[in-house]
Amino acid sequence: MKTGFLTIYWRDMLRFVRFRTLLFTSLVQPALWLAFFGVAMSNNFDRLTATLPTIPGVPTVGYLTFIGAGVIAMTTLFTSLFGGTVLLFDKNWGLMRETLSSPLPRIHIIIGIGLSGMTKSFIQATVIMLFGLLIGVRFFDGYTLSRTLISVLGIMLFVGVFSLGFLFLSGAIAISMESPEGMQAVITLLTMPFFFTSNALYPVESFPPLLRFLSTINPLTHLVSGIRYFAIGNNFSAIGIQYVYTPNDILVSFLSLLTFAAIMFLIARWRFSKVSVT
Amino acid sequence: MAVDISGDIIEVENLEHSFGDVKAVDNISFTVRKGEIFSFLGPNGAGKSTVINILTTLLRLQKGTAKVAGYDVDKEPEKVRESIGIVFQELTLDRDMTVRETLEYHGRLYSMPKEERRRRTEELLRLVQLEGKGDTRTKYLSGGMKRRLEIARGLMTRPKVLFMDEPTIGLDPQTRIRIWEYLREINREGTTIFLTTHYMDEADQLSDRISIIDHGKIIITGRSWELKNKLGQDLIYLESSDNRAAAEMLRELGSVKEITEKPKGLVLMLSGDGTHLLPKLMEMLTERGIVITTVNLKKPSMDDVFVHYTGRELRDEGAEKMSSAIIRAGKR
Numbered sequence: 001m002k003t004g005f006l007t008i009y010w011r012d013m014l015r016f017v018r019f020r021t022l023l024f025t026s027l028v029q030p031a032l033w034l035a036f037f038g039v040a041m042s043n044n045f046d047r048l049t050a051t052l053p054t055i056p057g058v059p060t061v062g063y064l065t066f067i068g069a070g071v072i073a074m075t076t077l078f079t080s081l082f083g084g085t086v087l088l089f090d091k092n093w094g095l096m097r098e099t100l101s102s103p104l105p106r107i108h109i110i111i112g113i114g115l116s117g118m119t120k121s122f123i124q125a126t127v128i129m130l131f132g133l134l135i136g137v138r139f140f141d142g143y144t145l146s147r148t149l150i151s152v153l154g155i156m157l158f159v160g161v162f163s164l165g166f167l168f169l170s171g172a173i174a175i176s177m178e179s180p181e182g183m184q185a186v187i188t189l190l191t192m193p194f195f196f197t198s199n200a201l202y203p204v205e206s207f208p209p210l211l212r213f214l215s216t217i218n219p220l221t222h223l224v225s226g227i228r229y230f231a232i233g234n235n236f237s238a239i240g241i242q243y244v245y246t247p248n249d250i251l252v253s254f255l256s257l258l259t260f261a262a263i264m265f266l267i268a269r270w271r272f273s274k275v276s277v278t
Numbered sequence: 279m280a281v282d283i284s285g286d287i288i289e290v291e292n293l294e295h296s297f298g299d300v301k302a303v304d305n306i307s308f309t310v311r312k313g314e315i316f317s318f319l320g321p322n323g324a325g326k327s328t329v330i331n332i333l334t335t336l337l338r339l340q341k342g343t344a345k346v347a348g349y350d351v352d353k354e355p356e357k358v359r360e361s362i363g364i365v366f367q368e369l370t371l372d373r374d375m376t377v378r379e380t381l382e383y384h385g386r387l388y389s390m391p392k393e394e395r396r397r398r399t400e401e402l403l404r405l406v407q408l409e410g411k412g413d414t415r416t417k418y419l420s421g422g423m424k425r426r427l428e429i430a431r432g433l434m435t436r437p438k439v440l441f442m443d444e445p446t447i448g449l450d451p452q453t454r455i456r457i458w459e460y461l462r463e464i465n466r467e468g469t470t471i472f473l474t475t476h477y478m479d480e481a482d483q484l485s486d487r488i489s490i491i492d493h494g495k496i497i498i499t500g501r502s503w504e505l506k507n508k509l510g511q512d513l514i515y516l517e518s519s520d521n522r523a524a525a526e527m528l529r530e531l532g533s534v535k536e537i538t539e540k541p542k543g544l545v546l547m548l549s550g551d552g553t554h555l556l557p558k559l560m561e562m563l564t565e566r567g568i569v570i571t572t573v574n575l576k577k578p579s580m581d582d583v584f585v586h587y588t589g590r591e592l593r594d595e596g597a598e599k600m601s602s603a604i605i606r607a608g609k610r
Contacts, residue, residue: 007386011375018374090372095383097370098431101336102387103359276337 008112070200083117084170158226165261293342304494363432422453512552517543
């Protein structure tokens with residue numbers, strides 16, 4: 001029964017590829033963000049920041065490249081937060097009774113859903129990066145092939161751990177809720193603070209102190225930092241602000257994501273142990 | 279670990295279960311023998327589902343002991359789960375998985391090896407006659423087909439006991455009869471079946487033994503004919519050359535409880551088994567020179583047995599369950 005989570009994984013991926021519309025929209029939506037919001041804001045920001053002096057010796061990247069990392073992170077956040085919904089539907093109308101009455105340890109349900117959600121995030125992140133490169137996001141600029149590969153791996157590592165954390169959270173919410181409407185409301189409410197207290201769309205440097213503090217404990221900020229470090233570099237300027245990431249910063253960010261995922265896992269495990277299926 | 283099952287595959291002793299202040303199961307004890315079809319027959323809210331949920335380890339045991347296939351449901355729930363199959367009262371299918379995927383998923387959940395999963399799937403699709411539907415998504419199946427698929431799923435792992443909570447609820451008569459046939463077939467192959475139902479004909483036709491359960495208690499257990507005989511409400515209708523004289527004579531018999539005169543004949547309600555009494559009764563009348571022209575013996579139906587033991591009042595169990603209670607009452 002050690003590989004029981006693969007059953008859960010298999011079935012969730014089966015659904016993912018089966019629902020063509022869902023698959024299609026989940027891939028097109030982030031691309032649209034990048035295409036519309038990214039391009040529109042990029043033109044504004046680039047016009048506003050055109051007069052700022054560039055910092056000598058530091059490469060400057062356009063807003064589209066800056067927000068490229070943000071869109072990957074944001075998409076991962078949304079997809080992962082909704083990734084547990086299947087459990088709620090299963091609980092109300094589907095397979096949950098069957099699954100819970102089987103010898104499969106409950107922990108495998110959490111792990112299986114986590115891994116399938118992570119796979120979906122990988123696919124989405126890849127699509128966004130490819131599409132981004134196509135419309136002018138300057139990721140991996142001047143990188144050698146091997147450095148590009150390592151960078152992609154680094155990004156996936158960050159995306160993976162981050163998505164696991166939010167999938168566990170989502171699973172814990174789903175298994176505790178009664179109605180899809182309630183779940184939708186809770187998740188929408190949750191996304192707001194995560195999204196807007198992060199550095200996904202704009203710099204956090206000029207935030208007031210409280211928001212600034214929130215941004216430093218926000219997993220989304222750590223994910224975005226990780227992606228920018230790997231995709232753009234450890235020293236660049238965007239929107240008139242210089243970004244310097246030391247390997248130490250990135251390690252701290254990664255450890256923060258790991259801690260977050262671990263805490264969420266414990267919460268999910270606790271919520272699942274409370275479930276009864278009658 | 280080999281476990282010796284000495285005749286009884288389910289052993290329940292002094293089982294009690296409460297939801298808050300409500301005692302759903304009140305000190306129940308019973309055994310199910312290996313290889314039989316055993317029914318819990320009772321109105322809605324009688325405690326049937328609670329018992330089945332405890333036996334299938336979905337509800338934590340509160341008080342008493344319960345063993346299934348030799349394993350204690352409280353101490354070895356995993357072992358119990360590996361030994362049983364469950365068909366739930368509500369449909370628990372993924373609408374967007376195909377028939378074959380549904381069985382595949384189940385087989386995987388129970389760690390069946392790949393080869394065996396494939397073989398068993400084909401076997402079961404044949405058994406429940408869904409061979410042509412293997413790649414159809416379950417949402418395109420009819421109600422009866424869905425039920426058959428769930429039964430096939432319950433049998434996937436060759437369980438020792440198959441638990442079924444209201445197996446034919448909401449199905450049309452033809453489908454119900456088909457499903458009963460499958461269940462008998464499965465049972466012939468050696469699977470013990472424990473089912474709950476509030477359909478009297480289902481319990482009557484399908485089960486080797488029936489327990490009538492109400493208000494969390496088992497009221498009576500036995501074979502269908504035993505329950506009917508015990509009720510002692512056999513009716514005899516007869517027409518003769520002299521009904522009045524016959525009535526006067528029969529009134530003296532201790533085993534005749536009541537005589538009602540009809541325009542052309544008499545209806546006798548007996549206190550015991552009519553099959554033995556009828557020949558004697560005819561002999562007596564003939565000896566007195568009364569010529570019997572028509573005779574008819576009616577055994578009580580399962581409906582009579584059920585209503586006798588559980589009463590006629592509707593159970594207040596919410597609108598949905600209420601409607602099935604009305605159906606039950608309507609069948610009278």
